[in-house]
Amino acid sequence: MNLKFVGQNLDVTAALKDYTVSKLERIIRHADQVISATVTFSVLKVQKKAEIDLHLSGKDIHIDCVDNDMYAAIDCLMDKLDRAVIKYKEKKQPSHQTPEIITDIVTESE
Numbered sequence: 565m566n567l568k569f570v571g572q573n574l575d576v577t578a579a580l581k582d583y584t585v586s587k588l589e590r591i592i593r594h595a596d597q598v599i600s601a602t603v604t605f606s607v608l609k610v611q612k613k614a615e616i617d618l619h620l621s622g623k624d625i626h627i628d629c630v631d632n633d634m635y636a637a638i639d640c641l642m643d644k645l646d647r648a649v650i651k652y653k654e655k656k657q658p659s660h661q662t663p664e665i666i667t668d669i670v671t672e673s674e
Contacts, residue, residue: 565592565598565599565600565601566599566600566601567585567588567600567601567603568600568601568602568603569581569584569603569604569605570602570603570604570605571604571605571606572604572605572606572607573606573607574605574606574607576605580605580634580638583635583638584603584638587638587639587642588601588642590642590646591618591642591645591646591649594646594649594650594653595618595620595649595652595653597620597621598618598619598620599619599620599621600618600619601616601617601618601619602616602617603615603616604616604617605634608630610632611630611631611632612630612631612632612633612634612637613628613629613630613637614628614629614634614637614638614640614641615627615628615629615641616628616641616645618645618649620649620652622656623652625645625648625649625652627641627644627645627648628641629641629644
């Protein structure tokens, strides 16, 4: 997985990188087909903004979160991303359930 960090009006420190990578471990458990991720940190006057562009095979996900603390924004970002990846994974997997009506008709004719 290619991981890129971008800082707008902010220097991306090693502590921010390490914290984000440790949080991304949880996401990688759900999505095994991650191609690349771009994490952007920015400062808007008082509030801090964290956003991510996650490229999966067949899907691009963009999530952003704004908070007064950068670490809280990263936590919020990873929670949103976790829900989005799980939702995508559930939609991607086909459901192979047979209707009960068809199985009842088959058992009555035997």
